[in-house]
Amino acid sequence: xxxxxxxxxxxxxxxxxxxxxxxxxxxxxxxxxxxxxxxxxxxxxxxxxxxxxxxxxxxxxxxxxxxxxxxxxxxxxxxxxxxxxxxxxxxxxxxxxxxxxxxxxxxxxxxxxxxxxxxxxxxxxxxxxxxxxxxxxxxxxxxxxxxxxxxxxxxxxxxxxxxxxxxxxxxxxxxxxxxxxxxxxxxxxxxxxxxxxxxxxxxxxxxxxxxxxxxxxxxxxxxxxxxxxxxxxxxxxxxxxxxxxxxxxxxxxxxxxxxxxxxxxxxxxxxxxxxxxxxxxxxxxxxxxxxxxxxxxxxxxxxxxxxxxxxxxxxxxxxxxxxxxxxxxxxxxxxxxxxxxxxxxxxxxxxxxxxxxxxxxxxxxxxxxxxxxxxxxxxxxxxxxxxxxxxxxxxxxxxxxxxxxxxxxxxxxxxxxxxxxxxxxxxxxxxxxxxxxxxxxxxxxxxxxxxxxxxxxxxxxxxxxxxxxxxxxxxxxxxxxxxxxxxxxxxxxxxxxxxxxxxxxxxxxxxxxxxxxxxxxxxxxxxxxxxxxxxxxxxxxxxxxxxxxxxxxxxxxxxxxxxxxxxxxxxxxxxxxxxxxxxxxxxxxxxxxxxxxxxxxxxxxxxxxxxxxxxxxxxxxxxxxxxxxxxxxxxxxxxxxxxxxxxxxxxxxxxxxxxxxxxxxxxxxxxxxxxxxxxxxxxxxxxxxxxxxxxxxxxxxxxxxxxxxxxxxxxxxxxxxxxxxxxxxxxxxxxxxxxxxxxxxxxxxxxxxxxxxxxxxxxxxxxxxxxxxxx
Amino acid sequence: xxxxxxxxxxxxxxxxxxxxxxxxxxxxxxxxxxxxxxxxxxxxxxxxxxxxxxxxxxxxxxxxxxxxxxxxxxxxxxxxxxxxxxxxxxxxxxxxxxxxxxxxxxxxxxxxxxxxxxxxxxxxxxxxxxxxxxxxxxxxxxxxxxxxxxxxxxxxxx
Numbered sequence: 001x002x003x004x005x006x007x008x009x010x011x012x013x014x015x016x017x018x019x020x021x022x023x024x025x026x027x028x029x030x031x032x033x034x035x036x037x038x039x040x041x042x043x044x045x046x047x048x049x050x051x052x053x054x055x056x057x058x059x060x061x062x063x064x065x066x067x068x069x070x071x072x073x074x075x076x077x078x079x080x081x082x083x084x085x086x087x088x089x090x091x092x093x094x095x096x097x098x099x100x101x102x103x104x105x106x107x108x109x110x111x112x113x114x115x116x117x118x119x120x121x122x123x124x125x126x127x128x129x130x131x132x133x134x135x136x137x138x139x140x141x142x143x144x145x146x147x148x149x150x151x152x153x154x155x156x157x158x159x160x161x162x163x164x165x166x167x168x169x170x171x172x173x174x175x176x177x178x179x180x181x182x183x184x185x186x187x188x189x190x191x192x193x194x195x196x197x198x199x200x201x202x203x204x205x206x207x208x209x210x211x212x213x214x215x216x217x218x219x220x221x222x223x224x225x226x227x228x229x230x231x232x233x234x235x236x237x238x239x240x241x242x243x244x245x246x247x248x249x250x251x252x253x254x255x256x257x258x259x260x261x262x263x264x265x266x267x268x269x270x271x272x273x274x275x276x277x278x279x280x281x282x283x284x285x286x287x288x289x290x291x292x293x294x295x296x297x298x299x300x301x302x303x304x305x306x307x308x309x310x311x312x313x314x315x316x317x318x319x320x321x322x323x324x325x326x327x328x329x330x331x332x333x334x335x336x337x338x339x340x341x342x343x344x345x346x347x348x349x350x351x352x353x354x355x356x357x358x359x360x361x362x363x364x365x366x367x368x369x370x371x372x373x374x375x376x377x378x379x380x381x382x383x384x385x386x387x388x389x390x391x392x393x394x395x396x397x398x399x400x401x402x403x404x405x406x407x408x409x410x411x412x413x414x415x416x417x418x419x420x421x422x423x424x425x426x427x428x429x430x431x432x433x434x435x436x437x438x439x440x441x442x443x444x445x446x447x448x449x450x451x452x453x454x455x456x457x458x459x460x461x462x463x464x465x466x467x468x469x470x471x472x473x474x475x476x477x478x479x480x481x482x483x484x485x486x487x488x489x490x491x492x493x494x495x496x497x498x499x500x501x502x503x504x505x506x507x508x509x510x511x512x513x514x515x516x517x518x519x520x521x522x523x524x525x526x527x528x529x530x531x532x533x534x535x536x537x538x539x540x541x542x543x544x545x546x547x548x549x550x551x552x553x554x555x556x557x558x559x560x561x562x563x564x565x566x567x568x569x570x571x572x573x574x575x576x577x578x579x580x581x582x583x584x585x586x587x588x589x590x591x592x593x594x595x596x597x598x599x600x601x602x603x604x605x606x607x608x609x610x611x612x613x614x615x616x617x618x619x620x621x622x623x624x625x626x627x628x629x630x631x632x633x634x635x636x637x638x639x640x641x642x643x644x645x646x647x648x649x650x651x652x653x654x655x656x657x658x659x660x661x662x663x664x665x666x667x668x669x670x671x672x673x674x675x676x677x678x679x680x681x682x683x684x685x686x687x688x689x690x691x692x693x694x695x696x697x698x699x700x701x702x703x704x705x706x707x708x709x710x711x712x713x714x715x716x717x718x719x720x721x722x723x724x725x726x727x728x729x730x731x732x733x734x735x736x737x738x739x740x741x742x743x744x745x746x747x748x749x750x751x752x753x754x755x756x757x758x759x760x761x762x763x764x765x766x767x768x769x770x771x772x773x774x775x
Numbered sequence: 776x777x778x779x780x781x782x783x784x785x786x787x788x789x790x791x792x793x794x795x796x797x798x799x800x801x802x803x804x805x806x807x808x809x810x811x812x813x814x815x816x817x818x819x820x821x822x823x824x825x826x827x828x829x830x831x832x833x834x835x836x837x838x839x840x841x842x843x844x845x846x847x848x849x850x851x852x853x854x855x856x857x858x859x860x861x862x863x864x865x866x867x868x869x870x871x872x873x874x875x876x877x878x879x880x881x882x883x884x885x886x887x888x889x890x891x892x893x894x895x896x897x898x899x900x901x902x903x904x905x906x907x908x909x910x911x912x913x914x915x916x917x918x919x920x921x922x923x924x925x926x927x928x929x930x931x932x933x
Contacts, residue, residue, distance in 0.1 A: 166832035168839040179831040180817045 005071045019061040019072055020048060030074050031083055031112050033090075033197045034149035035062035038254060039158055045090070045149050047112065049082035050074045058082040080116075087116040090147050093128040093172075094198070101145065103199030105212040109147065130175055135165075136183030137700035138190055138258060140207050146200035148174050152192040159255065160186040161393050161413030176200070185702045187386045187685055190261040194244065194254070203242065205265055205697040210236045218612040219246055221599050222260040223319050223592040224689060226510030227251055227365065227387050228601030229260045233593060233612040240264045240593050240613055250366045251601070257386035258701075259685060259692055264593065266575075266694035267616075273576040273588040274617025284580065289587075289618065293625075296585050297632045299568040303541040304335060313339030313534040316523050317546035318512035319689045320622065321597030322606065323643045325514060325521035326650035327626035328545050334635035338528025339539065342518035344547065345480075345511065345683070345755075347554045347767065349530040350666070351489035357660025358519035361602040362507035363475065369395050372471030373504070374402045375464065377431065377495055379479020382412050383685040383703070385509050388602075389414070401471065403464045405430065407481055407680040408710075408752055409745035418464045421747040424767050425674040428487050429455035431494045432668075437465035438501045446501070449668050450494055474504035480511045480683070484554060486767050493666040506661045510602040512689065517600035520658065521650050535559050541568040545622060546589065548578035548690040551756045557734060557764035572622050578690050588619040591691055595621035596643040604659045606651060608644065674769065677719070679731070680746065681755040681766035688756060707754035708739035709772070712746045719772050726775040729753065734762045737775065776822050781811045785826065797827045801837050805844055814845040842897060843912050850885040852931050855896035855909040856919075862898070865905035870919050871895065877928060890932070 001012045004022045011026040018041070023030045033045035043063035050061045053071035058079060061072070073079055091113060098104045130143035150167060153176065157163045164184045168177050178184060184192070193203050215234040220243075222229040230246035243264045245256040252260075276292030277284045287295075303311055314332045316325050325342055332340045343349070368391040381404065382389045393414040396402050401417040409421040422430045432454035439446035440457075468474060476499040482491045499506040510516060518524065529537060535558045542563060553559040563569050563582035571583035574591045589595075594615040598608040615621065623643050630638030640646045686692050686704040698704060709727055711719070721727055723742040728735055729751070738753065738760070746752045755766045763770070777785075788803040804823045805815060812819050815838050824831040838844045845853070856862075856871040871893075875881060878891050885892040901907050904917035908927075916927060 163830040163833055166830075166836045168832075168835055170840045170842075177832075179821070179835050 002066045002068045002070075004066045004069075007072070007074055013066050017066050019050060019052070019059070019064045019066060019070075022066055022072070023061060023074065028074055030061045031116060032062060033108060033112075033147060034151060036151055036154075036195060039151060039154045039195075042150050042154065045147060046086045047083060047090070049079065049086060051076045051078040051082075084116050084118070087113060088118060088122070091117055091121065092123045093144075094147065095127065095144050097145075101142070101199035102140075102202040102207060103145075103196075107199060108197035128172065133177050134181060134183065135178060135201075136185065136189070136702075137697045138204055138262060139184060139193060140202045140204040142200055142202070143175060145198045146176055147198055148176070149197055150176075151195040151197065152176060152201060155192055155195055156184075156186065159191070159390060159393075160188045161390075162186055164189075165192070183702065187258055187383060187703060188255060188390065190258045191245075191255050205262055206242045210234075210241045215241055218610070220593065220609045220612055221513070221607045222256075223513045223599065224259050224263065224692060225257070225385055225387075226512060226515050226602035227385065228513060228599050228605065228607050229256055229387065230607070231256070231260065233264070235613055238613050240267050250364065251605075252387055255387060255390065258698065259386070259688075262698050263692045263695045265696050265698070266691045267591055267593050267613075269575070269694040269696070271575045271577050271694055272616055272619070273573055273586055274619055276588060276618065277576075277586045279584050284586075289620070289628075292585055292587055293629055293632055296570040296587065297629060299584065300335065300541055300543070300570065301633070303568055307540045309336030310339065310528070311540035312337050312543070313529060313539045313541075314341075314523075314543040314545065315344060315531060315534065315547050316340065316342040316518065317548075317552065317689070318342045318344065318514045318518055319691070320514050320546045321592075321595070321643075322514065322517040322521050322600055322650055323597050323623040323646040324545055324626065325518050325523040326646055327623055327630070327638070327640075328543065329521060329523045330637050331626055331630050331633070331635065332543065334630065334637060335633065338525050339534050340523050340528065341525060341531035341534065342514065342523045343483075344531050344552045345484045345554045345766065346488065346530075347484060347486050347532055347765070348488040349532065351492055351663055352524070352530070354489075354664030354666060355492075355660075356662040356664070358516055358604075358658050359478075359508040359661050360510065360516050360604045360659045361477075362505050362659075362661045363603065365391070365601075365603050368392060368475075369398070371395050371400050371473050371475050373468050373474040373502075374400060375468055375476045375498065375504070376402065376404045376406070377476070377478050377491065378406045378427065378481035378485060379404070379477070379509060380406070380408065380410060380481065380682045381479065382410065383682065384480050384511075386685075388509060401467045403467055405434070405464070406479065407747070407750070408682070408743070411745075417467045418460060419745075420460055420464070421745055423674070423678050423747045423750045424485060424680060425678060426455065426747075427482075427485065428490050428494065428669065429453055430461065431491060431498065433457045434461050434464055435494055435497045435501060437462050438469060438498060441465055441469055442501060444501055447497060450497055453668055468498070468502045468504070474502055475499075476502070476504050476506050478506070478508045480509065483508070483511060484681075484766055487669045489663070489666045490668045492663050493668065496661070496663055508602070508661065513599040513601070516602060516604055516659075517598065517606075520600055520606075520655055532558075535562040538562050538565050540566055541570070542566050544569060544571040544573070544579060544583070545626075546572060546574070546690065548573075548575070548693070549582055550758070550761050551687065551693070552690075555765040556755070556761045557732065572625055573690075574619070575690055575694060587625055588617065589622035589625055590615040590619050594619060595623070597621075597623065598643070598647045600655065604655055606647070606655060608647060674749065676749075676769035677715075677772055678750045679763070679766065679768055679770050680750050680752040682752065683756040684754045687754070706739075706759050707757050708741040710741045710743035710746050710752035711750075712744055712748065713742060714748060715746070715751070716740065716742065719774070721772070721774050728773050728775050729763060730771045731763045731765070731768065734764065736760055736762050777808055777811055777819070781807050782826065785823075798829050798833070801827060801829065801834055802841070805834070805838055809844060814848045842894070849892040850889050852890060853892045853894060853909075853911050855894040855912070857897070857899050857905070857907045858895045859898040861902035862905040862907060865902070866920075867906040870906040870908070870921075870924060873921050873924060877924065
């Protein structure tokens with residue numbers, strides 16, 4: 001530890017600390033622009049110049065290492081003179097356009113200019129003008145305002161993992177730009193807007209729509225991925241205008257993924273259902289709540305009377321809150337059925353028989369950064385979990401060896417020890433081989449049933465094994481593609497074996513904001529039918545809560561068929577187009593911003609939030625709709641006054657003790673040998689849930705472009721295709737025409753066709769065989 | 776794309792650095808690419824970036840920073856006059872002005888016949904011989920009085 005005196009205050013900082021660190025510790029503010037606690041040091045703005053005893057010239061606090069006994073004066077005459085001088089230079093080329101600048105009112109330059117700037121400029125010459133750049137649909141630019149702090153550049157290099165922005169040219173001609181007018185496509189790009197200390201990079205969807213001081217700020221939780229990012233939602237005139245990160249070092253740090261940041265646009269989409277509707281004679285008719293609820297109750301009762309309670313079932317979106325999931329299952333169970341599930345994209349439910357508890361990350365999110373060895377199985381990491389991937393990226397920089405075994409070797413923009421792509425039918429065999437290789441290297445025994453399944457141990461698998469048995473802190477993570485895999489239970493069991501052999505922690509990333517909550521809320525069948533079985537056995541009535549049947553299921557074709565055949569489909573939905581093709585009554589429910597509720601994130605933290613705006617039109621929070629429906633059906637257990645009361649009851653058994661990633665013995669299923677063409681299906685980042693599908697700006701990004709059929713070069717040859725050409729793909733007699741895209745990361749015998757998209761919906765199951773022919 | 780010969784030369788440069796530090800060779804690689812192509816087009820920059828495993832914008836940063844890299848096609852002869860302070864005070868500015876007048880172009884322009892491009896340069900490390908000029912980055916001309924300039928232009932014009 002080194003001792004330093006800042007303005008007479010003594011502070012101790014660790015070796016290698018900077019004057020800026022010491023000042024932060026002492027609670028002294030030193031003005032700065034380019035310094036950011038999460039980014040490397042550039043010392044390019046010079047705003048943090050301070051006087052140091054025995055040093056003739058002022059030094060930049062952010063880049064000056066502390067030495068023992070150093071005396072720093074941050075507000076001495078010399079310091080202030082230096083800071084004022086820098087400010088005058090910064091303002092020379094900065095336009096005086098604060099009244100029309102979106103950053104006005106929340107601008108670091110504006111704030112510091114009040115403290116350190118002159119009241120008038122001495123600069124009378126012509127100011128520099130920089131041409132604006134088109135960085136895509138999310139970031140708007142006014143490059144003349146740029147002060148070249150390079151925060152956005154460093155963010156790309158260090159946090160997002162891809163350098164899309166750079167400083168071109170030199171000196172007074174320096175400009176921030178992308179290479180030949182490309183767009184910024186990172187799934188974390190929106191953070192550059194927050195980082196920009198001036199108005200050079202601002203939010204395109206938010207542009208010119210409100211001033212910062214006109215909006216109220218309210219806390220919320222992201223309803224998208226399993227991280228549960230903390231949000232500050234900004235509101236004007238009861239409309240959500242913008243979403244910013246709420247700093248939470250243990251979850252999202254100071255970042256947000258673009259999905260969390262820009263999905264609010266869907267809240268005001270034209271497609272919002274704002275009045276209850278019933279279908280009569282094939283026509284949708286608007287009605288009042290009482291009529292609609294009674295209609296729904298009567299329909300459900302009618303089906304029960306005629307076919308028995310087992311003929312109804314509830315399908316609940318994994319993006320709904322804990323309260324919504326809880327009340328859905330209370331309602332269904334109250335009616336005498338046990339058919340309720342939220343795991344819509346899962347296809348193998350046999351793990352339910354022997355799993356010990358609720359699958360979760362198995363460790364605090366923040367500890368991901370501390371890991372030394374990681375195995376991630378079956379994850380489209382960067383697109384499925386943008387901020388968990390960011391943490392792994394930081395771990396990789398520290399020297400963590402990250403091994404990926406999945407269905408596609410995508411570029412994860414981080415240093416990987418291994419990035420293996422295996423066909424879905426080979427996943428079990430390859431993982432078994434890994435378990436065998438680890439056991440061999442550690443001289444341990446491996447379960448005979450696993451050894452029997454193992455494919456030949458390749459050099460790559462051997463290398464992964466070697467990596468996993470070294471290091472101090474290890475973890476095995478199971479991604480969404482495994483949970484969706486037809487041999488999920490087997491993969492889980494083998495992953496557990498690998499974790500046990502390597503003394504690693506086992507964890508699930510979790511698909512959605514409610515993936516842990518759904519288990520906690522018991523929105524899973526005990527004796528009844530699971531999500532897939534409910535669709536296969538064609539129930540007579542379905543209750544859909546927040547579900548978009550065409551795009552949310554493991555098998556979209558089966559979902560459509562089952563729902564069309566049903567006598568009654570009662571849909572609680574925020575969006576009309578999500579269900580209007582299959583539902584008989586649509587009850588408008590509030591998305592996350594308009595309801596109170598709780599999301600339990602991947603590490604098992606229950607985060608409750610309040611509504612930030614009033615529900616639109618006659619929309620009501622879904623927990624209230626379910627409560628009233630329960631009361632109309634004269635069921636017990638619906639006497640809740642608040643969502644907090646629902647949460648407390650749902651979590652009354654205690655959450656932490658219910659979490660477990662252990663699984664008992666499993667009858668291992670070797671993927672059948674497959675000579676056909678297998679499908680690999682990712683869920684594209686901006687098609688993962690009903691909200692983000694309707695976020696208009698996100699839909700204009702590169703990640704939201706229509707999916708093609710991705711295949712590797714040898715498959716292109718084998719199938720007689722042409723990269724860039726078209727192909728006809730058929731499964732179960734249904735056809736889709738798709739563009740052929742060359743992707744070296746797709747394994748042999750496979751084609752990668754995204755699920756969750758209208759263009760591929762007709763193809764049905766996310767896994768299985770397809771026929772492909774050239775057009 | 777660059778020729779195999781150029782890639783071979785880049786490989787020689789790469790051997791000077793650790794395998795995971797390929798970006799260290801970026802300046803040499805750009806120089807080699809410019810020698811082959813006369814200038815660095817966006818495609819050439821991207822080819823170099825891909826070869827070195829760097830983001831294209833990072834290579835563009837380097838190519839646009841140093842003024843001996845040409846981001847636009849120059850004329851047959853690129854004349855770079857040093858206009859940094861010591862040269863400027865010792866006749867560099869005058870030499871530049873004389874060249875502009877002689878060629879009928881401004882800095883960063885090329886004559887209509889595509890023969891000459893005029894550029895301002897940074898210190899060439901020969902302030903004692905001011906004014907100094909470079910022809911096509913490789914030939915250094917010292918003490919460029921008006922007579923010397925005339926002679927050079929005649930020589931190059933042949």
